[in-house]
Amino acid sequence: MGYIAVKGGTHAIEESIKRLKYERIHHGQTIEVERIKAGMRGLVDQVMSESSLYNETLAALAIKQAEGNPEEAVFLLRAYRSTVPRKHYSKVIETEQMNVERRISASFKDIPGGQILGATTDYTHRLLDFTLMDETDVAVQEWLHYYQKESFQGDEEQLTLPKVLDYLRKEGLIPPCENNNMEPDDVTRESLDFPSSRSQRLQILTRGETGAVTSLAYAVIRGYGALHPTVGELRVGTLPVTIDHPTDAGDEDDAYYIGEVKVTEVEMLMPVTVEKEYGKKEMEFEIGYGLVFGQNETKAISMGILDNCLEHPTPDFPSHNEEFVLYHIDSVESTGFISHLKMPHYVTFQSKLDSVRKTKKEGTKNEEGQEVKSG
Amino acid sequence: MNTAYNFAFFDEGSKREIRRATLKAIAIPGYQVPFASREMPIGRGWGTGGLQLTLSLIGKNDVLKVIDQGSDESVNAVNIKKLVSDTTGVATTDHTTEATLIQSRHRIPEVPLKKNQILILQVPLPEPLRYYEPSESETKKLHAEKEYSGAWLMLFEQIMKYGSMTTGADHPVLVHDRYVMAPSPIPRFDNPKMHESEALILLGAGREKKVYAVPPYTKVVSLDFEDYPFEPESFLDKHCRLCGSTGVFLDELVDEGTNETFYQCNDTSYCIETLNEVEPFGVK
Numbered sequence: 001m002g003y004i005a006v007k008g009g010t011h012a013i014e015e016s017i018k019r020l021k022y023e024r025i026h027h028g029q030t031i032e033v034e035r036i037k038a039g040m041r042g043l044v045d046q047v048m049s050e051s052s053l054y055n056e057t058l059a060a061l062a063i064k065q066a067e068g069n070p071e072e073a074v075f076l077l078r079a080y081r082s083t084v085p086r087k088h089y090s091k092v093i094e095t096e097q098m099n100v101e102r103r104i105s106a107s108f109k110d111i112p113g114g115q116i117l118g119a120t121t122d123y124t125h126r127l128l129d130f131t132l133m134d135e136t137d138v139a140v141q142e143w144l145h146y147y148q149k150e151s152f153q154g155d156e157e158q159l160t161l162p163k164v165l166d167y168l169r170k171e172g173l174i175p176p177c178e179n180n181n182m183e184p185d186d187v188t189r190e191s192l193d194f195p196s197s198r199s200q201r202l203q204i205l206t207r208g209e210t211g212a213v214t215s216l217a218y219a220v221i222r223g224y225g226a227l228h229p230t231v232g233e234l235r236v237g238t239l240p241v242t243i244d245h246p247t248d249a250g251d252e253d254d255a256y257y258i259g260e261v262k263v264t265e266v267e268m269l270m271p272v273t274v275e276k277e278y279g280k281k282e283m284e285f286e287i288g289y290g291l292v293f294g295q296n297e298t299k300a301i302s303m304g305i306l307d308n309c310l311e312h313p314t315p316d317f318p319s320h321n322e323e324f325v326l327y328h329i330d331s332v333e334s335t336g337f338i339s340h341l342k343m344p345h346y347v348t349f350q351s352k353l354d355s356v357r358k359t360k361k362e363g364t365k366n367e368e369g370q371e372v373k374s375g
Numbered sequence: 376m377n378t379a380y381n382f383a384f385f386d387e388g389s390k391r392e393i394r395r396a397t398l399k400a401i402a403i404p405g406y407q408v409p410f411a412s413r414e415m416p417i418g419r420g421w422g423t424g425g426l427q428l429t430l431s432l433i434g435k436n437d438v439l440k441v442i443d444q445g446s447d448e449s450v451n452a453v454n455i456k457k458l459v460s461d462t463t464g465v466a467t468t469d470h471t472t473e474a475t476l477i478q479s480r481h482r483i484p485e486v487p488l489k490k491n492q493i494l495i496l497q498v499p500l501p502e503p504l505r506y507y508e509p510s511e512s513e514t515k516k517l518h519a520e521k522e523y524s525g526a527w528l529m530l531f532e533q534i535m536k537y538g539s540m541t542t543g544a545d546h547p548v549l550v551h552d553r554y555v556m557a558p559s560p561i562p563r564f565d566n567p568k569m570h571e572s573e574a575l576i577l578l579g580a581g582r583e584k585k586v587y588a589v590p591p592y593t594k595v596v597s598l599d600f601e602d603y604p605f606e607p608e609s610f611l612d613k614h615c616r617l618c619g620s621t622g623v624f625l626d627e628l629v630d631e632g633t634n635e636t637f638y639q640c641n642d643t644s645y646c647i648e649t650l651n652e653v654e655p656f657g658v659k
Contacts, residue, residue: 009453078414085386189392191409191584194512323510333582336419340499343421343451347444347481347641350627351562352543354608359537 024067036060045262045294046070050331051077052188052207054261054293074209074331086189088243091255092181095265095291098237100159102295106231107269108168113161118236119295164233165267165287174269174285196322201310205303206292208329216319216329217302220309225319229288229305232269236295238262264297266290268304286311376464383430384462389413393431393586397577400588405550406518407501412584422455423581425478425497429459432493433476439467440474445482445624445641452480469644481544483565485623485645488574490591496559498580501587503547503557523555526598534603546605549596550589558595564607564624569595615640618649 037044037060047059051074058077066072102118105111117123168174184199192200205213220227238260245254268288273281288308290300309320318324328334383390396410415423422443433439441456443449447469455478456467468474471486480497488494504514507525517525526547533541540546544560548569558566559578569576569589576589589595599605614621616637623645625638640646 009448009450010457013450013453013457075414075418076416079416082389082413082415083380083384083386085388187411188413189411191411193409194510194515323512327511332414333419336421336423337499337582338420339418340420343480344444344449345481346626347562347624348544348560350624350641351560351564351608353627355539355541355543358539358606359541 031064033057033060033064036063040068041295043068043070043073045296046210046299047073047077049293049296049299050074050207050209051081052203052293053077053081070210071331071335075335078332081188090258091242091244093239093241095235095239096163097160098235098239098263098265099260100161100235100237102237103161103233103235104231105164105233107233108164111164111233112167116159120297159237161235163267165269168232168285174287177287192326194323196310196326198307198311201322201326202289202291202303202307204326204329205290205306208299208303209331209334210296210299212329212331212334213299213302213306216325217305220305220317220319225305225309225317226312226314227270227288227305227308229268229270229308231301232267232287234264234266234297234301236262236264236297262294264290264292264295264300266297266300266304268301268308270308377461380462382463383433384416384458385413385427385430390431393427396586397428397431397588400577400586401575401590403554404590404593405548405554405556405587407580407585407587409584410586412581415581416458417454419582420499421451422478422480422497424579424583424586425480425495425581426455426458426579427581428495428577428579428586429455429476429478430462432495433459433463433465435463435465437465437475438473439465440469440471440477440644441467441479442477442482442484442642442644443480445626446643448643470648471644481560481562482624482642483561483568485620485640485642486648487568488572490573492574494572494574494576496561496576496578498557498559498578498583498585500545501557501559501578501580501583501585503545503555518554521553523549526555527600530598530600530603534600540599540603540606547598549598551593551595555598556587556589556595562608562624563597563605566595566597566605566607571595610638613638615646615649618646620646620649 037056040060040063043063044056044059047063047070048054048056050070051059053059058080059073062073062076065076100116102120103113103116105115165174169176185197187200187203192204219225221229240257240260242255242257245251245256248254266289268290270286270288272284272286274284276282286308288304290303290307292300292303306319306325310322310325312320313322314320381387393410396408400406400408412424413427415426417423417426429439439456439459440447441452443452446452459465460467471477471484475491476493476495477484477488478495478497483494502511502514504517504525507529508514508517517523530540530542533539542563544562545557546563546566547555548558548566550556558569571592571594572589573591575591578587597605608624610621610625613625615623615625616639618640620640624641626641628637628639629635630637
């Protein structure tokens with residue numbers, strides 16, 4: 001009978017934790033954090049992005065501890081994040097400063113600086129490469145040696161490129177965009193409120209669970225939304241992060257460089273019809289913006305789509321409803337609440353049982369009453 | 376004790392911020408104060424709201440009790456207690472009267488609480504109006520305008536359909552004649568304990584990022600109608616098989632051998648204490 005209150009919890013938990021450790025290592029092998037960092041770039045990037053914590057080593061450690069389960073790894077990193085005091089806010093980063101590794105536009109073939117494919121799986125054949133079964137460190141290093149000789153001559157230089165959309169703005173194809181220099185709201189320091197600010201929306205979207213963000217954006221372009229977007233520009237590269245000098249805030253020259261972050265940035269173009277005077281209609285482009293830690297291209301594009309959706313709320317589609325989207329895409333929140341259903345609900349269930357029994361009793365009473373009347 | 380982390384897990388700034396939200400909650404009884412809920416080492420929905428309140432309040436001299444659905448030994452209660460004592464080193468207890476902080480999921484202890492105690496309830500869904508209004512910005516407006524006809528209508532419809540109010544746990548209450556509040560899924564049996572409580576009652580919803588409070592000696596009334604009064608779960612003619620108590624919330628159990636239904640105190644520490652009191656008189 002399942003109602004018996006759970007006893008002996010302490011002992012049970014200890015044994016369960018031991019068993020979990022056993023499951024992680026029972027093959028008698030352990031995977032080094034360095035190797036996870038070296039070989040699981042996609043997972044490390046996804047975990048850093050969903051955790052909103054940029055640290056490859058900690059992400060790799062979380063992945064190791066979580067046995068590669070991203071939901072659990074993100075959970076670990078987010079919890080760690082709660083214990084770290086917020087000492088600085090970085091200075092505004094202009095993405096024109098990105099050291100570009102990959103940059104494409106699906107809207108314009110001929111963009112200044114050209115299309116740079118960089119590292120992408122887009123044009124690989126998804127055939128299992130069985131040679132990887134016995135790839136060795138020696139073979140890898142040998143390959144690297146030749147590749148470096150072939151591809152890198154002299155010092156590798158920084159590659160900064162103008163933004164595709166700026167080029168289009170100059171051409172007058174999209175309306176100019178004013179810089180919004182308002183202090184952004186920090187969703188990890190103040191909870192989300194509605195109607196939300198764009199900075200809140202962008203933060204929730206960028207730390208959203210990859211699958212959830214992708215699913216909702218997919219629903220939008222499949223029909224449950226009012227958008228037909230094109231990738232204006234997608235770029236992957238590193239951005240320098242600087243913070244103000246503690247006593248001399250604002251001075252560019254005195255700012256401290258504290259490192260760089262790798263990000264995927266996407267600017268989506270959405271054609272819209274705008275009504276001008278005398279009912280004349282014109283086509284214009286609007287923008288959806290996506291920026292995520294690491295190389296997470298599908299998520300960045302999806303974020304761009306949802307950003308634009310939420311700029312245009314309509315009751316027709318849940319994907320355009322900010323509460324629907326922003327409240328349900330967070331990995332830690334959704335997985336936490338779903339999994340809490342595993343906890344005992346004995347009291348609440350007993351309480352419901354009482355109500356159900358009461359309605360049954362009342363029901364029989366009513367029926368009897370009617371019988372008396374009809375008789 | 377785990378010294379890799381700050382006392383009570385959080386950095387001091389985070390604790391202060393949660394306390395500020397808590398003070399506001401105490402100042403406006405029953406009002407849900409938004410706060411920047413942190414991600415915790417336990418799952419969202421597993422008591423992170425209560426845990427954050429506990430960690431923000433706990434000091435070195437506190438004595439902590441954690442219960443989950445009435446039980447001190449339930450796995451989740453043990454887990455939370457372990458985390459708090461690992462990061463603070465404070466003493467824990469099962470005895471309700473000894474505790475200064477009591478974190479609980481879905482029960483208010485049977486032993487009446489005193490003014491030197493704080494009860495912290497874990498809340499899964501803090502919005503009492505969510506049942507009929509899914510949008511947060513809408514429910515905020517309804518609260519602001521004290522527009523609660525939906526809540527009454529919900530109960531009215533239950534009476535029309537089933538002949539009685541069919542709320543299980545979490546029967547809505549009106550706090551200080553102002554805010555309708557979700558008492559967290561405590562059984563209806565526990566609702567009256569909130570009324571004029573000597574102890575401060577704090578309610579924390581981690582995933583939904585809300586803190587709210589019932590300050591000591593505050594009027595808390597369960598919503599009902601004159602002709603259909605509020606009814607707690609009934610344990611009439613039933614008593615605890617172990618300690619003989621009546622007038623407490625009982626778990627319904629089935630004897631595996633005889634298939635007979637029997638009852639037992641849900642509040643396990645109350646049951647044990649009652650047994651210990653009875654024993655000196657020779658009753659076993």
